[in-house]
Amino acid sequence: MQFIYPAFLWALGLVAIPVIIHLLNLRRHRTVYFSNVNLLKKVKQESLRKSKIKQLLIMSSRILLLIMLVLAFSKPYLPSGNIEKRQAKQVVGIYIDNSFSMNAEGPEGKAIESARQKAWEIVRSSEPDTRFAIVTNELSEQQNRFFTPTEAMRIIGEVTETFNWAPLSTVALRLRNMMNNLLFDTNKTIYFISDFQRHTTDLGAFQPDSSLVYNFVTVPVNAVQNLYIDTCWFDAPTHHFNQLEILNVRIVNRSQSDYPQIPVNFYLNDSLKALAATALKAGEQKVLTLQYTNTNMGFQQGRIEISDYPIVYDNVIYLAYHVKNELKALLIETNEISTTRNFRAMFLNDPYIRLNIERADRIQISALPEYSTIILNELKSLSSGLIEELIKYAQNGGSLVIVPALLDEGTSFNELFSGLNLPQFTEIDTVEIPISDIAYQDPLYEEVFKEEEQKVDLPVIGKRFRLNTTQTMAVKNILSFADQSTALGLHSFGNGKVYQLAFPLSDPQNNFINHLLFLPTFYNIILQSASMQQLYHTIGTNFSVDIQLPENVRTQNLLLKHLQSNNELVPEYTKLEGNVIRMGTSNALDAGIYTLYLDDVPVNTLAFNYQLRESELSYYTGDEVLTLAKQSGLVRSQLIEGKSQTLSATIEELDQGKQLWKLFLALALLFVAVEAAIIRFWK
Numbered sequence: 149m150q151f152i153y154p155a156f157l158w159a160l161g162l163v164a165i166p167v168i169i170h171l172l173n174l175r176r177h178r179t180v181y182f183s184n185v186n187l188l189k190k191v192k193q194e195s196l197r198k199s200k201i202k203q204l205l206i207m208s209s210r211i212l213l214l215i216m217l218v219l220a221f222s223k224p225y226l227p228s229g230n231i232e233k234r235q236a237k238q239v240v241g242i243y244i245d246n247s248f249s250m251n252a253e254g255p256e257g258k259a260i261e262s263a264r265q266k267a268w269e270i271v272r273s274s275e276p277d278t279r280f281a282i283v284t285n286e287l288s289e290q291q292n293r294f295f296t297p298t299e300a301m302r303i304i305g306e307v308t309e310t311f312n313w314a315p316l317s318t319v320a321l322r323l324r325n326m327m328n329n330l331l332f333d334t335n336k337t338i339y340f341i342s343d344f345q346r347h348t349t350d351l352g353a354f355q356p357d358s359s360l361v362y363n364f365v366t367v368p369v370n371a372v373q374n375l376y377i378d379t380c381w382f383d384a385p386t387h388h389f390n391q392l393e394i395l396n397v398r399i400v401n402r403s404q405s406d407y408p409q410i411p412v413n414f415y416l417n418d419s420l421k422a423l424a425a426t427a428l429k430a431g432e433q434k435v436l437t438l439q440y441t442n443t444n445m446g447f448q449q450g451r452i453e454i455s456d457y458p459i460v461y462d463n464v465i466y467l468a469y470h471v472k473n474e475l476k477a478l479l480i481e482t483n484e485i486s487t488t489r490n491f492r493a494m495f496l497n498d499p500y501i502r503l504n505i506e507r508a509d510r511i512q513i514s515a516l517p518e519y520s521t522i523i524l525n526e527l528k529s530l531s532s533g534l535i536e537e538l539i540k541y542a543q544n545g546g547s548l549v550i551v552p553a554l555l556d557e558g559t560s561f562n563e564l565f566s567g568l569n570l571p572q573f574t575e576i577d578t579v580e581i582p583i584s585d586i587a588y589q590d591p592l593y594e595e596v597f598k599e600e601e602q603k604v605d606l607p608v609i610g611k612r613f614r615l616n617t618t619q620t621m622a623v624k625n626i627l628s629f630a631d632q633s634t635a636l637g638l639h640s641f642g643n644g645k646v647y648q649l650a651f652p653l654s655d656p657q658n659n660f661i662n663h664l665l666f667l668p669t670f671y672n673i674i675l676q677s678a679s680m681q682q683l684y685h686t687i688g689t690n691f692s693v694d695i696q697l698p699e700n701v702r703t704q705n706l707l708l709k710h711l712q713s714n715n716e717l718v719p720e721y722t723k724l725e726g727n728v729i730r731m732g733t734s735n736a737l738d739a740g741i742y743t744l745y746l747d748d749v750p751v752n753t754l755a756f757n758y759q760l761r762e763s764e765l766s767y768y769t770g771d772e773v774l775t776l777a778k779q780s781g782l783v784r785s786q787l788i789e790g791k792s793q794t795l796s797a798t799i800e801e802l803d804q805g806k807q808l809w810k811l812f813l814a815l816a817l818l819f820v821a822v823e824a825a826i827i828r829f830w831k
Contacts, residue, residue, distance in 0.1 A: 149224050149808065156222040166210035170203060202830045209823035216816035224808040238278040238335045239294065241323035242267050244304065245342035245367070246284045247313040248461050248762040252343070252369040256791060259367050260309055263341045266365055267304045269795040270339055271297050281326050283319055285312040292326065311461065311687060311739070311758040316340060317353035324357055337361040339788075343369050344768045347761050351773070356781035364777065365788045365795075366770045373403035375410065376462035376763040377452055378433065385591070386678040387471045388500045389445050395438040397452055397465075401428035402765060414438050416450045445471045447753035449711065449741045462763045466741055467683040468755040477521040477674045479505045482528045487653045487661050491525075494667060501674055513537045517727070521677040522546060523670075526553035526652050530564055539567040543642030544728065545696075547677035549670075551649050552613055568641050570648055571623060571634075573613040580657070582608045583635050583665075585628035590638075592626060592672045607665060609635070610657025612650050623648070627669075636669070643694075647673055684755035687737050695744065695752050697727050704747045706731070708754075711741040 151157065244267050250260040271280060280300035283291050284307055295303060320338065327336045336359055342349075344366065376399070383394040395414065401407060407428045414422040422438040442448070450467045479491055488505060495503040504519075508527055516522065516537055524530075524538075542548045548568075552561055554576060562572045583606040586593055597604075615634055626647070627636035637648045653661045660666055685693055706729075708717045715738070721731040731744075737756050744752040768776070770787050777785040788798055 149226055151222040151224050153222050156218060159218045159221070160215065162214050162218070163211045166207050166214070169210075170207040202826060205826050205830075206823055209819045209826065213816050213819040213823070216812045216819060220809045220812040220816060222809075224812065226808065238275050239281070239327055239330065239337075240270065240274055240278055241281040241283065241327065241336075241338040242270055242300070242304075243283045243316075243319045243323070243338070243340045243342070244307050245340075245348075246307050246310050247345075247348070248309060248311060248459065248758070249343055249345055249369075249765060250367070251309055251458055251460075252372045252765070253458060254367060254369040256368075259343055259369050260307070263367050264304055264307060266341050266367070266795055267307075267339075268301060270365075271300050271304070273796040281323055282307075283322060285310055285314045287312075287314055287318070287322060292322075294326070311762075313348055313759070313761060315348055315350045315353065316342070317350045317355075320354055320362075324355065324360060327360065328357075335361075337363060339363045339365055341365045341367060343367050344770075344773050345762070345764075346766045346768060347764060349768050349773065349776070351776040351780045351782070354777075354780050354782060356783075358784065360784065362777060362782050362785040363788055364770070364773050364785065366773070369767070371404070372459060372765050373405050373456075374459045374462075374763060374765055375407065375428070375454060375456040376400055376402070376459070376760060377454060377465040378760065380452060380465055380467060380683065382469075382683070385676055385681075386475065387442060387448075387469055387681070388475070389442055389471060389473060391442045391471075393440055393442060395422070395440070395452075397436045397438060398433060399426065399428065399436060399454065400433040400763075401431060402763060404430050406430055410454060412436055412438070413453045414440070414450065415453070416440070416448060417444065418449075421450070442471050445473055447471075447750075449753060449755075451741075459763065459765070461739070461758055462760055464739075465684070465757050466739060466755040468741055468753040469681045469683060470753075472678070475501045475674065475678055476519045477501060477503045477523065477677070478516070478519040479503060479523045479525050480508050480511055480527065481505070481525040482508055485526060485654050487525065490653075490661055490666065491523075491670070494671060501671075503674075508534070516541050517544065517546070520547060521549065521674045523549040523551065525551050526654060528553055528555055530561065532563075535564045535567060538564060542568060542644040542646055545643035547645045547647070547673065549647045549649070549673055551653055552651070554611060554652055554655065565648075568639065568646050570639055570646060571615040571617070571637075574616050575614050577612050577614050578610065580608060580610045581612070581629050581631065582606055583627050583660075584630040585625070585632070587624070587626050590624075590626055591676050592669060596668045596672075607658070607660040607663040609651045609660065611652070611655050612658075615650060645677070684757050685733065686759055687733065687739065687756050688759050691733055693731050693733060693754065694724065695729050695731055695754075697729060697746065697751055707745040707748075709743050709745060710738060711743060713738065713740070 244263050246260060246263070250263060252259050254262055256262040256265070267282075274297070276297065278297065279294040280297065281291070281294050282300055282303045319340070323338050338360055340363070342365075344364070378398040378400045380395060380397045383396065384391070387393065397412060399410065399412065410426050410428060412424050412426065413420060421440045424436055424438055426434055426436050428434055448469050448471055451464055452467070453464045456463050479488075481488065491503060491505070495501050511534070513533065522538070522541065538548060550561065550564070552573065565572045586606070588594070588597060609629070612629075612635075617633075623634065623637040623639050625634050625636070626638050629635050633650070634648070635650050637650075639646045639648065651658050651660070706719055706721060708719050709715070717734065717736070719731045719734070721729045724730055733756070739756055739758045742754045742756065743750050744754060770789050774785065774787040788795070790798060
């Protein structure tokens with residue numbers, strides 16, 4: 149037992165007062181003689197003995213009364229396991245979990261409301277000179293300081309739900325650094341008020357600190373049934389006018405109940421474009437397919453919706469993409485050769501792909517970024533300027549197809565190959581060899597063959613280049629010869645793709661140009677060359693977005709405008725090669741569709757969605773949290789459970805120990821009653 153005011157124990161000297169009073173009450177008795185006093189002596193001796201016992205009991209009651217009063221005013225307490233030495237100053241860190249999961253209902257109402265009430269009780273229960281650090285999932289700079297009790301009460305009242313979430317170890321590190329920067333001795337206590345979801349409660353990552361007391365305040369929530377849209381994607385990488393789109397949507401059921409009918413609605417440019425329904429069993433996830441036709445060109449703004457309560461932030465997913473009028477490809481050659489007519493015929497009446505054919509000596513290098521695909525069709529030589537621009541073109545996201553010519557054993561291409569990190573040509577092989585293997589799972593051939601044919605009639609090549617196999621290049625074989633060497637290789641370079649063909653198309657000993665495989669190979673290369681559009685970005689995960697601005701446009705004033713709320717944000721950006729900017733994204737963004745303006749002219753449309761970690765509603769129990777804390781070395785940690793109304797007493801006991809002054813005051817009143825009873829009833 150310890151005392152808050154131990155100096156008051158000097159008042160125990162007051163117990164001498166009842167002793168003095170008792171001694172003063174002792175009187176001397178005169179002796180009176182009688183003729184026969186036998187009976188009188190017996191009565192007198194018995195009365196004197198009883199009187200002495202009565203006076204001793206009264207004195208004892210008064211002594212104990214004074215002792216109990218002195219002890220009560222000394223504020224005795226039994227220290228809790230976390231209290232070692234009380235300091236004059238107190239600092240308290242309070243973390244309020246305000247993530248989306250705190251929207252759930254609990255025994256005390258909405259979880260976020262319960263968390264605020266508990267935080268208020270912590271402030272009320274603390275000493276008046278206590279300083280508070282209030283931290284939420286935003287971890288903003290405004291929270292990086294200490295507040296008075298009045299300021300803390302106001303800030304707690306302003307806490308609202310947010311899509312941000314922070315691991316518990318990150319919050320603990322922020323509060324620990326703040327408290328360790330103090331220059332005076334303090335009692336340092338941290339309260340974590342949370343529902344303790346499993347994905348954020350990373351107690352194993354804590355850095356134990358013996359100077360800190362960790363209190364885990366649980367906010368119980370009811371079992372929640374939650375449906376959410378996980379992701380979406382298109383089957384086709386490109387989008388053009390009057391195209392039939394196939395949109396895939398993955399829906400997840402994170403509950404213990406079956407859902408026999410889940411309506412799914414898809415809106416495009418605020419018009420209902422497609423709808424469907426599905427059924428999900430408990431814990432099941434399913435991919436649903438929506439089909440519609442692109443009837444507009446330009447930037448498209450879409451959203452997919454389901455209906456579910458009480459967790460509603462994950463009931464919608466936003467997406468945006470661009471429908472182009474045409475896809476431009478460029479074929480560069482020295483002079484028109486026999487294969488040119490095959491390329492012309494392939495795209496003659498194509499409504500979407502437009503193929504331009506230019507001679508190498510007439511090419512406009514500045515116009516190269518306008519094309520999604522460039523085919524080098526058996527060029528005899530490559531200028532250093534063209535090589536430099538082709539490398540830059542591939543680096544910035546273009547698709548480059550290299551069809552070699554049988555000249556100088558391909559040495560004119562080796563400088564380009566070196567710049568693109570491609571294996572170089574070594575020699576010409578004139579031994580006839582068939583193409584034997586096809587990468588059926590590659591997007592080039594994914595929809596070409598109904599099934600993987602083992603005995604399909606494939607082209608035969610009479611003249612080809614051998615590649616330097618000693619070079620360790622990351623090249624994917626799309627087509628392979630019978631000896632497993634590369635016939636058509638795919639190499640990722642920067643943001644683009646480079647297709648390297650190992651044989652010329654015009655040589656009469658090679659029948660690839662007249663084979664059925666020629667058309668799907670080159671058509672799909674151009675079709676797949678359109679950069680895969682990212683349908684949406686995830687707030688808090690995609691910290692930057694690369695955006696291709698229109699050609700010959702100087703970057704001036706950028707403005708990001710939220711389509712639903714009209715909120716505006718001036719983004720930070722960095723200029724990259726090829727009229728590309730890297731725009732930073734902020735956690736201040738809300739989910740939805742945004743239009744990017746350049747000098748008041750719309751140049752792009754972007755979709756942003758929230759992270760879905762909060763949709764996985766899996767929690768630790770209070771006992772599990774405490775066990776994990778002890779296992780992580782947080783020996784000075786305690787669990788606080790119960791309603792907000794009883795939280796003050798619990799916190800006061802944890803902060804000041806178990807108070808005993810009320811017990812000693814009750815004992816003092818008891819001894820007063822004992823004394824009164826002795827005086828009144830002892831005859």
